[in-house]
Amino acid sequence: MRLLPFAYAVRNLGRSPSRLFLSVAGAAMVVLLILVAGGFVNGMSRALRATGGEHNVILMGAGSEESVERSEIEAGVPGVLAASVAGVRTRAGVAYVSPEVHVMLPVRVGAAARTTTQSSGEQAAAAQGSNTASMSKPKGRQVMMRGVTPTAALVHESVSLTEGRWPVSGADEVLVGRMAATVLGVAEIDVQVGKAVMIDGRPWEVVGRFSAPGTVVEAEVWLPLADLMTATKRETISCVVLTLDPYNEETGEGADFGDIAAFTKTRPDLELVPMTEREYYGKLANFFGPIKIVAWVTAGLIAVGGLFGGLNTMYAAFASRIRELGTLQSIGYRRLAIVWSMIQESTLATAAGGLIACAVGVFMLDGLAVRFSMGAFGLMIDETVIGLGLLTGLALGVVGALPPAIRCLKPTIPVALKAV
Amino acid sequence: MTTNHTNHRTNSSGPPLIQCRRLTKTYKKGDNTITPLQELDLDVPTGDFLALMGPSGSGKTTLLNLIAGIDRPSGGNLIIGGTDISTLSRSKLADWRSVNVGYVFQLYNLVPVLTAYENVELPLLLHSMSAKDRHEKVQTAMQLVGIADRHDHYPRQLSGGQEQRVAIARAIVTDPTIIVGDEPTGDLDQESAQAIMDLMVQLCEDLGKTLIIVTHDAKSAAYAKRTLHLEKGRLIEAAVLAARRAPLVPQEA
Known part of the structure; x- marks a missing residue:
């Protein structure tokens, strides 16, 4: 079968700039949405997956496996674990055992913090006066606070201090993650080193910032374990995170998860449940599964809506040249060759839209921080998502052209030649 | 008065190029069946120039479309x-x-997004040939119709007469056996129409093509070697036509 020249399809695009714009913009919007949905699902999955260390085991209180925030362990347990569990990684005499408290607390920064500070001062000065100011104070945003000891820096290998220093216990100092500003809904400048954040009604100074690329930890605020326990009036910790040295069959050193599980069974008095850190965050990822499905379904529905819009635009484009289609057939071009040319035309427009969307996705959306209940993560628009976006663009072109093309080629040649 | 199975066969020695036998075309329009062409017999020898005339709805365009292969008969053989x-x-x-x-x-029916050259080249893309051969054929066709200097012009940049010349070049470029024209001068002024008819006759004679046109214009029909009249899907005898055209003579008492 002989095809129509490619130039015919290309030049047909220029016949109606407004239609071309609609086709390109419509396809770009649909593809962009697919990229956002894909980037969202990808980013969330990666953040939760990457958060768990490969050799880390998290020990929580029995019955609290679903959420570390609800977990409670006696404060002395980390010492027992360090002394009793063989195979825990040790460097320079320091065991990789990190006792931690995880708690969501409202945090205020910037204008919100200043308002609160000011209103507290006014209240003190007015002594028993009107409490209008305090009633109108803005609520802070919930942020995951992690009370840690310096061993946390050993256990969580992805965490690295990028600015400032480690907080000193008892000095009301905190470390903030790279994405904390996103979670707090403030500018980066508001959580710079030297700034204050309001936690539990009093200011805490930001003394350092850390990054943990691609993990939800980046959205957290870290502070000394003892300080957080005091601030939250708790005597127990939430969990203990251990890093194991992988078991070596030749030397017989190291441990694996089974060893930890066996230990917790031999010490029921500690009421511990072990879980690999990856398994824990994997379960959290499953918890967010429905959100991912909703993201895809929403994107899919809007894509279908976009497809109908595209069908309408392409039908208008093809219907305006039915006589020309009849002429091409009278010359000897087969219907299939003409349909192919129409698909080329439509696909060129939607592919252009797809490419524009991909450029926007890569240069403007990739890494864009998104808040969610666990903290924040960056949209992850990788090769797979880009490929999916481009495929969607191409599919929009093909599927959007076929029905209008078939409909416009339905009349017999003599009828088509009479078309206005 | 019309005739059924009217014999419009030629007496040439070889078989005619076009043979219509009981050629019939019907189609449905709502609940009605329309018969624009009814059991028509016609022979057209190679090199003939035939003009088809008749009132609207007489079936002349239907016959032309059937001969051009862009429509299919409902009965008979072609x-x-x-x-x-x-x-x-x-x-x-x-x-x-x-x-x-x-x-x-x-209405010329040129593809507006293609240049005059590309429009003429379009039918050649259906044939296997080198780009050089294709270029030569397009050049020759455009020279024959006198628009060799309009290669890069788009249809919108051409006059009606020039557009029709491009259309004629497109029709002859593949060296077809038959050239058909549906009112080829219908949209042109008198001067351009005459030039186009002169061109078509010349091409028909020089290239030995068989030319069949549908026209309402007696001047254009006068260029043809033969003129056939259709009415209600049937050919009308020349004698019947002549009788119809004869002036009425009042009878003396």
């Missing part, structure tokens, strides 16, 4: 160059058209 095209599949018929027929339309 043998062109030894091939019964009424039996060809849709795709085979498309291939047959690309080799055997050049169509000239009243």
Whole structure:
């Protein structure tokens, strides 16, 4: 079968700039949405997956496996674990055992913090006066606070201090993650080193910032374990995170998860449940599964809506040249060759839209921080998502052209030649 | 008065190029069946120039479309160059058209996004040939119709007469056996129409093509070697036509 020249399809695009714009913009919007949905699902999955260390085991209180925030362990347990569990990684005499408290607390920064500070001062000065100011104070945003000891820096290998220093216990100092500003809904400048954040009604100074690329930890605020326990009036910790040295069959050193599980069974008095850190965050990822499905379904529905819009635009484009289609057939071009040319035309427009969307996705959306209940993560628009976006663009072109093309080629040649 | 099975066969020695036998075309329009062409017999020898005339709805365009292979008969046979095209599949018929027929339309029907050169080249893309051969054929066709200097012009940049010349070049570029024209001068002024008819006659004679046109214009029909009149899907005898045209003579008492 002989095809129509490619130039015919290309030049047909220029016949109606407004239609071309609609086709390109419509396809770009649909593809962009697919990229956002894909980037969202990808980013969330990666953040939760990457958060768990490969050799880390998290020990929580029995019955609290679903959420570390609800977990409670006696404060002395980390010492027992360090002394009793063989195979825990040790460097320079320091065991990789990190006792931690995880708690969501409202945090205020910037204008919100200043308002609160000011209103507290006014209240003190007015002594028993009107409490209008305090009633109108803005609520802070919930942020995951992690009370840690310096061993946390050993256990969580992805965490690295990028600015400032480690907080000193008892000095009301905190470390903030790279994405904390996103979670707090403030500018980066508001959580710079030297700034204050309001936690539990009093200011805490930001003394350092850390990054943990691609993990939800980046959205957290870290502070000394003892300080957080005091601030939250708790005597127990939430969990203990251990890093194991992988078991070596030749030397017989190291441990694996089974060893930890066996230990917790031999010490029921500690009421511990072990879980690999990856398994824990994997379960959290499953918890967010429905959100991912909703993201895809929403994107899919809007894509279908976009497809109908595209069908309408392409039908208008093809219907305006039915006589020309009849002429091409009278010359000897087969219907299939003409349909192919129409698909080329439509696909060129939607592919252009797809490419524009991909450029926007890569240069403007990739890494864009998104808040969610666990903290924040960056949209992850990788090769797979880009490929999916481009495929969607191409599919929009093909599927959007076929029905209008078939409909416009339905009349017999003599009828088509009479078309206005 | 019309005739059924009117014999419009030629007496040439070889078989005629086009043979219509009891050629019928019907189609449905709502609940009604329309018969624009009814059991028509017609022979057209190679090199003939035939003009089809008749009132609107007489079936002349239907006959032209059937001969051009862009429509299919409902009954009878249509043998062109030894091939019964009424039996060809849709795709085979498309291939047959690309080799055997050049169509000239009243409104030129050029592709607006292609230049004059590209419009003329369009039918050649259906044939296997080198780009050089294709270029030579396009050049020759455009020179023959006198628009060699309009290669890069788009249809919107050409006059009606020039557009029709491009359309004629497109029709002859593949060296088809038959050239058909549906009111080829219908949209042109008198001067341009005359020039186009002169050109078509010249091409018909020089290239030995068989030319069939549908026209309402007696001046254009006068260029043809033969003129056939249709009415209600049937050919009318020349004698009947002459009688109709004869002035009425009042009878003396």
